[in-house]
Amino acid sequence: MAHYSPPTQSKVSQLIDVVVLVALTVGALFVPLWLGMAGSSKSVAAPVENPTWETLGQNATQAAQYEALGYTPASAHDLILARFDYSFTTGALLLMVAVIVLYYVLMLRFSEIEYREVISEKFGEK
Amino acid sequence: METWNYIEYAAWGLSALFGLYMVIDWFKIDTTYSEDVLTSSREGELEAMTEQHKV
Amino acid sequence: MAEVDITSKTMDGMGPHGTKVGLLRVLGPAHVWALGVGIVLVGEYMGWNFAVGKGGAYAALIACWFAGILYTCVAMIDSEVTSTVAAAGGQYTQAKHIVGPLMAFNVGLYLVFAYTMLEAANAITAGYLFSVVATMSGYEGTLDQRPFIILVIMFLAWLNYRGVLATLTFNLVITAIAFVAILVLFVSTSGLVGAGIMQHAALMEGAASLPYGWIGVLAAMHFGLWYYLGIEGTTQAAEEVRSPARALPFGTLAGIMTLLIAATLTWYICSGVLPWEFLGDGVNGSVAPLFDTARLSGSNGLIWLLGFGTLFATLASANGCINDASRAWFAMGRDKYLPGWFGAVHPKYRTPYRAIIFLVPIALIFALGAPLDQVITFSILSGLLEYTFMPLNIIMFRKKWPLNTIKRGYEHPFHPLPAIVLLSLCGITFFAVFLGYGTQLVAMIGFYIVVSLWFHFWRYRFVNRGAQFTMPWPKPQGY
Numbered sequence: 001m002a003h004y005s006p007p008t009q010s011k012v013s014q015l016i017d018v019v020v021l022v023a024l025t026v027g028a029l030f031v032p033l034w035l036g037m038a039g040s041s042k043s044v045a046a047p048v049e050n051p052t053w054e055t056l057g058q059n060a061t062q063a064a065q066y067e068a069l070g071y072t073p074a075s076a077h078d079l080i081l082a083r084f085d086y087s088f089t090t091g092a093l094l095l096m097v098a099v100i101v102l103y104y105v106l107m108l109r110f111s112e113i114e115y116r117e118v119i120s121e122k123f124g125e126k
Numbered sequence: 127m128e129t130w131n132y133i134e135y136a137a138w139g140l141s142a143l144f145g146l147y148m149v150i151d152w153f154k155i156d157t158t159y160s161e162d163v164l165t166s167s168r169e170g171e172l173e174a175m176t177e178q179h180k181v
Numbered sequence: 182m183a184e185v186d187i188t189s190k191t192m193d194g195m196g197p198h199g200t201k202v203g204l205l206r207v208l209g210p211a212h213v214w215a216l217g218v219g220i221v222l223v224g225e226y227m228g229w230n231f232a233v234g235k236g237g238a239y240a241a242l243i244a245c246w247f248a249g250i251l252y253t254c255v256a257m258i259d260s261e262v263t264s265t266v267a268a269a270g271g272q273y274t275q276a277k278h279i280v281g282p283l284m285a286f287n288v289g290l291y292l293v294f295a296y297t298m299l300e301a302a303n304a305i306t307a308g309y310l311f312s313v314v315a316t317m318s319g320y321e322g323t324l325d326q327r328p329f330i331i332l333v334i335m336f337l338a339w340l341n342y343r344g345v346l347a348t349l350t351f352n353l354v355i356t357a358i359a360f361v362a363i364l365v366l367f368v369s370t371s372g373l374v375g376a377g378i379m380q381h382a383a384l385m386e387g388a389a390s391l392p393y394g395w396i397g398v399l400a401a402m403h404f405g406l407w408y409y410l411g412i413e414g415t416t417q418a419a420e421e422v423r424s425p426a427r428a429l430p431f432g433t434l435a436g437i438m439t440l441l442i443a444a445t446l447t448w449y450i451c452s453g454v455l456p457w458e459f460l461g462d463g464v465n466g467s468v469a470p471l472f473d474t475a476r477l478s479g480s481n482g483l484i485w486l487l488g489f490g491t492l493f494a495t496l497a498s499a500n501g502c503i504n505d506a507s508r509a510w511f512a513m514g515r516d517k518y519l520p521g522w523f524g525a526v527h528p529k530y531r532t533p534y535r536a537i538i539f540l541v542p543i544a545l546i547f548a549l550g551a552p553l554d555q556v557i558t559f560s561i562l563s564g565l566l567e568y569t570f571m572p573l574n575i576i577m578f579r580k581k582w583p584l585n586t587i588k589r590g591y592e593h594p595f596h597p598l599p600a601i602v603l604l605s606l607c608g609i610t611f612f613a614v615f616l617g618y619g620t621q622l623v624a625m626i627g628f629y630i631v632v633s634l635w636f637h638f639w640r641y642r643f644v645n646r647g648a649q650f651t652m653p654w655p656k657p658q659g660y
Contacts, residue, residue, distance in 0.1 A: 107284055
């Protein structure tokens with residue numbers, strides 16, 4: 001294949017490229033946060049009124065360690081009882097699998113096209 | 127205790143100092159040397175000389 | 182050209198008169214170890230304990246070992262490829278030569294994000310440490326953590342800017358101290374010397390053993406990676422190591438062994454002292470578990486040692502991250518994958534100075550603007566995508582260049598078993614991330630898809646086609 005000589009990129013165009021990339025990056029992290037869709041939050045399913053170490057389900061050793069750390073049953077209440085919710089729907093799981101597979105397939109295909117070009121320019125056609 | 131307020135200010139100050147150092151040096155280098163020299167590094171040139179592969 | 186001394190400090194050996202400015206070859210295997218372990222060791226001081234929160238203490242141990250297997254595969258595969266592809270950019274350069282340009286662009290971004298996010302997480306932790314020290318010393322107000330977060334990033338960026346040898350020698354010292362601190366804490370609390378304070382049985386009995394059941398074990402894999410995340414960064418030093426083909430495999434494999442020991446000891450110490458609900462909550466509970474353990478030991482000496490250990494570990498990690506992220510960013514700039522402006526080397530300090538400066542504000546945005554577990558998740562996800570790439574990479578590498586076609590500094594055993602194990606473990610971890618952070622996962626992959634299209638249809642036109650293949654290898658088989 002003919003030798004490909006890339007155009008020189010102007011300073012302004014370089015700058016725009018960087019801005020685009022940074023905007024996309026910040027977007028990927030902060031958009032889920034702003035939309036409040038970031039999972040992972042724990043919640044207390046069944047709060048306990050006037051908690052004691054026993055009602056919080058702590059044995060003597062565990063209670064002693066909490067006290068050594070400076071907690072009282074009241075202040076440790078949320079920490080101890082909060083749990084993650086691991087329930088999910090099959091649809092969401094399939095969506096995730098599809099997105100990941102799509103991503104890798106897309107990338108490997110485009111890479112292969114570009115790679116063949118690189119090899120044929122570097123080593124010449126067979 | 128007041129000490130920690132001073133330490134806070136010191137941290138701001140030092141950060142500014144390190145930042146300033148880099149920015150000033152960056153400016154100096156970019157105006158002293160030509161872009162061709164600065165971006166003359168090429169990947170793998172060393173390997174081409176020092177490592178033996180049958181091509 | 183044969184008499185060029187590649188260890189010369191005055192001439193870079195890149196041109197007959199040294200007119201070209203390249204990175205400086207000054208590092209030995211110990212620096213490689215320090216770079217690898219230095220980045221990761223902070224994972225034992227903070228962050229891994231989110232795995233406890235995800236599934237309980239036993240789940241965290243299982244995750245620790247499975248993640249250990251994952252990373253052993255990573256280290257073996259990486260050592261083989263990198264002992265052959267020795268260039269700044271590490272996995273990015275590997276991908277460019279073995280899989281193709283778009284993959285390389287993605288891998289380069291994984292690297293930069295994994296490290297920059299990790300750097301941000303470290304700075305957040307360092308800021309928190311300063312506030313704890315302030316409280317312990319009797320300060321009554323709330324300490325503003327921001328100046329300390331900024332100072333950590335600025336100072337380390339400055340250190341990196343000034344030269345790689347000082348940067349990594351600094352890393353070697355503080356990493357060694359942080360590692361020794363874990364050993365000392367283990368010896369003095371486990372009962373080996375004097376009375377122990379370990380109470381595993383009582384702390385992990387009944388409902389506290391596997392609070393979420395087995396799905397919790399799967400979920401814990403997500404943060405299990407945190408015990409080792411970043412060990413693959415050793416390859417970034419390839420252009421600055423005196424003898425890459427030997428030093429890189431040696432430093433990397435010694436590094437993963439160090440980490441396996443440190444991770445297991447850390448789990449043992451912390452889970453034997455801290456109740457799992459406290460230990461597992463890295464935001465409201467135990468931000469720095471080893472430090473909290475030392476506090477409960479009642480020994481002032483241990484408190485100070487582990488306090489410094491935690492601080493040093495965060496500094497070493499942030500330091501290594503700046504080093505690695507800037508090398509990857511630099512390498513992409515050099516190839517015009519990113520604006521060529523970034524491909525500049527400082528003529529005096531021989532560092533990729535523009536890449537270093539550029540990444541400072543990026544790290545600051547994340548360190549000051551996002552919560553710790555989100556930042557860690559972003560980092561882990563980028564790492565995970567990278568580990569998924571590695572098995573594909575090694576399989577293609579062995580296929581395109583079978584063992585007898587090019588000289589390898591290190592050949593990993595049992596191929597393709599490590600690749601398959603690695604791929605399966607990555608699949609499990611994707612599921613674990615999905616359980617807690619499905620939205621981020623999809624947002625992040627969405628980001629990479631958009632960026633890939635942007636690269637393929639726009640950015641790639643500025644890249645030299647044949648010239649980016651720089652290794653002196655024969656033509657790959659099948660092309």
